[in-house]
Structures are given as C-alpha cells and as structure tokens.
Amino acid sequence: MLRLLAAAVIIFTMPIQSFEASVKEMPFDFNVNPQAGQETLKIDLLLRNKANYPLSFEFGSSQFYEVEIFTQKGEKVYSSSEGKAFLQAIQTIAVNPDDSKVWEEQWDYRHKGKRVQEGEYIVKARLLASNLNGKKLETKPESEASVYIPGQNPSFSQAKVTGGNGEYIILFKARPKSGKLWYTVEDGHNELQSEKSLVASSNDWKSFRIKISLPSENIPENGTVVLHLYEKNVNGDIIDSFPVILESS
CATH class of the missing domain: 2.60.40.10 (Immunoglobulins)
Structure with a gap:
C-alpha cells in the first residue's frame, strides 16, 4: 500500500516540478515583427508555446499587449492602446504545445495628424499577461525590433x-x-x-x-x-x- 501511495505521489508531483522549472526558463517566446509597406506598417506579434504542455495566459483586461514606436531620439510616435477602450475583466488565452497565438497591429505612419519622416524607428512590444498556468509572472515579456519607414510616395x-x-x-x-x-x-x-x-x-x-x-x-x-x-x-x-x-x- 505504501509503495502504491508513493508512486501516486510521484506521478502527481513530477509535472508540477517540471512546470516550475520551466516558468523560470520562460516556456514561451514573444516576438514582434514589423513589416513596412509604402503606406502602412504591419506589426505581427507572435506568442509561441515551446513547452511540452499547454500554457494558459491570464490577463487583467482585454488588452493583451502594448506596442509602442519610437524615433531614434526616443520620441514616441505610436501607441497601440491610445484612444482605445478595453474590457476590464479577466481574460484567458490558452496555447497548446508547439502552437502559437498571433496578433496583428497596423500603423498608417501618422503622428499628431502628419506622416512621420522617413527613417529608422524602434518598435517595442510588451505582453501584458499577469499569470501563467495560475502562477504570477514577475516580469512582463518584451520584444524589440527596428524598422525603416519609407518616405511618402510623391505621386x-x-x-x-x-x-x-x-x-x-x-x-x-x-x-x-x-x-x-x-x-x-x-x-x-x-x-x-x-x-x-x-x-x-x-x-x-x-x-x-x-x-x-x-x-x-x-x-x-x-x-x-x-x-x-x-x-x-x-x-x-x-x-x-x-x-x-x-x-x-
């Protein structure tokens, strides 16, 4: 009986120990991929589960991420949340092993009513999940990429x-x-x-x-x-x- 009980405990506790170790190693990737078109910047946000078990991300609202774009001098010219309202209720997203969740943002290159100047810009993205599989995420995963925004076509x-x-x-x-x-x-x-x-x-x-x-x-x-x-x-x-x-x- 004692042997059976010990085996049951081992079967029950091993996934928990594996999960805790994986949390420290961040069992997922979060990446931002900006793609500049002539008039629109397409921004793909990729959340990929690289663990061998499902991941459940919990958010405090319907805002799952924040994307901000800066000039080389540090001036912010775009925020994905500006002017938007979000549902203030807990939201959950589940991602299976080797699967991904993809979001897409678009920016028309306009800031304060005018098109920004041609040049290199910095795109920063932050995942706003508060918990992962019921455990608190101490830091918000971030990703950053640079992108060259073209000048306006004159014709x-x-x-x-x-x-x-x-x-x-x-x-x-x-x-x-x-x-x-x-x-x-x-x-x-x-x-x-x-x-x-x-x-x-x-x-x-x-x-x-x-x-x-x-x-x-x-x-x-x-x-x-x-x-x-x-x-x-x-x-x-x-x-x-x-x-x-x-x-x-």
Missing part, C-alpha cells in the same frame, strides 16, 4: 482594393505631373498584365479607379498578385513606383 497614395480571384477594383489617389501614369500586374515571377497607361496630369491629389481582370488560372496558388503603379521620367525610366497587393495566398 500615389491611399490605395484600396476590393475583389479577388482575378477580378479587382483599385481606388487610389495620384498626382502624376508627367501627364501619365502606368501600371502592370505581376506575381513576383511572371507578368500577369502587360503595361497600360492612363492620362492624368495634376498638381493636386485626384481620385482614380482601375479595374483589373485576370484569368483565374493565372492566379498563383501560393504567391502574391501585385499591381505596380508608376510614372516615367523624360528618358522613359520608371520613377515613383507604388506597389499595391491585390491578392495573397
């Missing part, structure tokens, strides 16, 4: 895409001073639509609409369909190229 802006599977409508603003704008569509390897042009000369931003129709069999199963808007200089060279993602798979 194109505010592109929006609707549609899919080869049929797209693109609305955008442009001010091509050369008198024309050109565009092509490709998938990174092949040209899906040859070059076309529009007559459009203006010193002010004007709204434009383009309809793209591609054979559905030409759409890559794993890839990205991109519309390239651009001007040309007097020598016929492409300038002010402005890529717009039509579809990604």
Whole structure:
C-alpha cells in the first residue's frame, strides 16, 4: 500500500516540478515583427508555446499587449492602446504545445495628424499577461525590433482594393505631373498584365479607379498578385513606383 501511495505521489508531483522549472526558463517566446509597406506598417506579434504542455495566459483586461514606436531620439510616435477602450475583466488565452497565438497591429505612419519622416524607428512590444498556468509572472515579456519607414510616395497614395480571384477594383489617389501614369500586374515571377497607361496630369491629389481582370488560372496558388503603379521620367525610366497587393495566398 505504501509503495502504491508513493508512486501516486510521484506521478502527481513530477509535472508540477517540471512546470516550475520551466516558468523560470520562460516556456514561451514573444516576438514582434514589423513589416513596412509604402503606406502602412504591419506589426505581427507572435506568442509561441515551446513547452511540452499547454500554457494558459491570464490577463487583467482585454488588452493583451502594448506596442509602442519610437524615433531614434526616443520620441514616441505610436501607441497601440491610445484612444482605445478595453474590457476590464479577466481574460484567458490558452496555447497548446508547439502552437502559437498571433496578433496583428497596423500603423498608417501618422503622428499628431502628419506622416512621420522617413527613417529608422524602434518598435517595442510588451505582453501584458499577469499569470501563467495560475502562477504570477514577475516580469512582463518584451520584444524589440527596428524598422525603416519609407518616405511618402510623391505621386500615389491611399490605395484600396476590393475583389479577388482575378477580378479587382483599385481606388487610389495620384498626382502624376508627367501627364501619365502606368501600371502592370505581376506575381513576383511572371507578368500577369502587360503595361497600360492612363492620362492624368495634376498638381493636386485626384481620385482614380482601375479595374483589373485576370484569368483565374493565372492566379498563383501560393504567391502574391501585385499591381505596380508608376510614372516615367523624360528618358522613359520608371520613377515613383507604388506597389499595391491585390491578392495573397
């Protein structure tokens, strides 16, 4: 009987000891991955369970993380929580072994009503979990990355895409001073639509609409369909190229 009791105790206590050791070693990864587009910074936040048991993260509200972006001089130009309201109630997120939870933030490069200057910026992210598997997290996991934000395109802006599977409508603003704008569509390897042009000369931003129709069999199963808007200089060279993602798979 005593042997059976001892065995039961061992079976019961081993997972707890393993868990406590793993907490000290942080049994998860938390990483921020910023990806700069022409007009939007896409920020992926990845919470990955690297333990061999499920992890349960407890939060004090519906705010699971905080993302802040700073200039090289330390000026804060973006906060993911600014202007938002969060549910003040305990929230729980479970992540299975070798699985991940992904969040996405987007920033339009604007600060105090104006687009920020081109250059290098620092993105800082902090996971706001208070407890892990019922045990208090003494420190908030953080991640940091740098990203280069491009300058504003002088000829194109505010592109929006609707549609899919080869049929797209693109609305955008442009001010091509050369008198024309050109565009092509490709998938990174092949040209899906040859070059076309529009007559459009203006010193002010004007709204434009383009309809793209591609054979559905030409759409890559794993890839990205991109519309390239651009001007040309007097020598016929492409300038002010402005890529717009039509579809990604």
